[in-house]
Amino acid sequence: MKKAFKFQRCEGTSAEHCCVPQCSSSAKFNSVISFHTFPSDVQQRKKWIINIKRDNFIISHHTRVCSRHFVPEELKEPAEVGGRRRLKSGAVPVLFPWNNYSLGERRLGVWERRTRPESMETGEYYERISTNDHDYSAAPQPAFVDLVLEENERLREEIDHVRQQMEQMSLKQRFGLQRFTGSDSDIRFYTRFSSYDHLMRFWQVIEPSLRFMVRVTRAGTANIESEKQSASMSLQAIDELFLFLNYLALGLKQRDLAERYGVHQSTVSRIILTWSNFLFSVLGSQCIWMTQDKIKEHLPSEFEDYPDTTTILDCTELRCQTPSSPLLQSEVYSNYKSHCTLKGMIGMAPHGAVTFVSSLFAGSVSDKQIFVESGILTLLRPDMAIMVDRGFLVDDCVPCKVYRPAFLAGRPQMPKHEVRETQSIAHLRVHIERLIRRLKEFKFFDTVIPLNMFGSINQLYAVACLLLNYQSGPLVKAWAK
Known part of the structure; x- marks a missing residue:
């Protein structure tokens, strides 16, 4: 107290x-x-x-x-x-x-808290203990041995089951493809592939070419030997592909991806560059331009009035950062979009497959100039026909027929047959707009493209366009066979 x-x-x-x-x-x-x-x-x-x-x-x-x-x-x-x-x-x-x-x-010591028997002082206590009989050397009964073995086996199975559960939980907690294998809706959200099985089929197509992948390293150069030393190898190859698809599909920042996957931000940047170059080479090596015979084989019935149509062409624009130089601003400024853009042309076969992808040009370039400089003229033949919008005034430079909505051209009204033809062409051209809308589902193209990405934006744009041939189903369900 x-x-x-x-x-x-x-x-x-x-x-x-x-x-x-x-x-x-x-x-x-x-x-x-x-x-x-x-x-x-x-x-x-x-x-x-x-x-x-x-x-x-x-x-x-x-x-x-x-x-x-x-x-x-x-x-x-x-x-x-x-x-x-x-x-x-x-x-x-x-x-x-x-x-x-x-x-x-005061806390008592061990010997102070317990009174020892007098026999312990004399040693009689220990002598009495040592004289007790034990059966240490006696052989156990066979039934007892069987029970012990069965118990050990049961415990081993329980340990294996718990280990499997822990491994599955760790896979679910770690952000990567394995986390979403059971949900096709998540796969669609994160990759734009329609299902997990669809994504795995695409992986089987590109996996044999992985041994030729050239990785981007810190030094800016790489080879097959040095790629093993790269920090990006902390992720499996299929998780790197999943990361790249997240980048395109969701438009996520590299810092956000680094937090999700538990790697450094510079590692994310190298993975994106590596896979954009790799897919650009692998998918771009496939010939997507189709012959007339192939097109006629898959020609939808809606095109029966235009059976020689080889490709439907249209341009799309991607918003980019405004340059500080007035001269550069004037080159990339789009009068149609009223801001700075990059402009590219896409060609589509009548049944919906992407058959042509041009490079990106400055937003001020006209549709006709992109058409001429894209290189598509070398693919066209006199027996072919293209379907374009009104802005493609290319009749004087193409060797084939051009289907384009008619102009009023100062006339008080169009003839009845031109009105019907314009409506028919517009009805068929809507499919190229649906294809471009699929491209814009990659949220990366909803963001403003910074100037420091101009060196790799062509590869990213081309890969996104080529992926449309692998990711989704037909534009019109009736066209599916």
């Missing part, structure tokens, strides 16, 4: 105070408590400082510790009335407010 002291003003001039924290004892208000100076011995003084919890404490000749902090056994009461109370040699303050001025009960 904490001692209760009655503080009363005392007569005299002494103004001694206790230096212990939380102690308010003062010689002015109490004559029962005595005040003691610090010992001159250095080691003893350190013990006092440590016990009263005063780090870096400067001691002067006025510094005191009151008698409330010492146990009564360490205090020497004065021999005569009016004498001074003193401390025994080696006394240390141990009673404080934070321990309620009490040391508590």
Whole structure:
């Protein structure tokens, strides 16, 4: 229990105070408590400082510790009335407010808490134990051995089952393709492939070419040997493909992808560049331009009035960052979109397959100029026909027939047959717009393309266009065979 002291003003001039924290004892208000100076011995003084919890404490000749902090056994009461109370040699303050001025009960030692039998002192106890009989060397019964083996087998099966559950949980928690194998809707959301099985079929197509992949490294160059040293190898190849598809499908920032996959942001950048170049080479090496015989083989019935149509062409624009140079601004500014863009042309076979992808041009370039510079003229033959929009005034430069909606051209009205032809062509051209809408489902193209990506945007755009031939079903379900 904490001692209760009655503080009363005392007569005299002494103004001694206790230096212990939380102690308010003062010689002015109490004559029962005595005040003691610090010992001159250095080691003893350190013990006092440590016990009263005063780090870096400067001691002067006025510094005191009151008698409330010492146990009564360490205090020497004065021999005569009016004498001074003193401390025994080696006394240390141990009673404080934070321990309620009490040391508590002393904990007994092991041998103090338990009374040992007298026989243990003489050794008879141990002799009695050693004389007991044991069956350590006795052979166990066969039935008992069978029970133990069965129990061990059961425990082993339980451990294997728990291990498999933990592995499955770790796969589900880690962001990657394995996390979404059971959900086709998630695969569609993250990759734009219609199902997990569809994505795996695409993986089987490109997997044999992985051994020819050239990886982008920190130095900017790579070869097959150095790719093993690349940090991007912390992910499996199929997870790298999944990351690249996330980048295109969701338009995620590289920092976000780094957090999801647990890799460095620079590693994400190298993976994106590596796979854009790889898929550009693998998918671009396939001939997507179709012969007239193949087109007629798959020609939908809607094109029976235009049976010689080889490709339907249209242009699309991607918004880009505004350059600081006025000259560059004028080159990439699109009057149609009223902001800076990059412009590309896509060709589609009548049944919906992508058959031509041009490079990207500045937004100010006309449709006709893109048509001429894209290189499609070398693929056209006199027995072919193309279907285009009104902006493609290419009749004077193509060697084949052109199906294009008619112009009013200052006439008061169009003839009936031109109106019907315009409606028919517009009805068929809507499919190229649906194809471009599928391309724009890649949310990467919804973002403003920064200027520092101009070196790789052509590969990303071409890969996205070529992926349309592998990802989705037919534009019109009736066309599917």
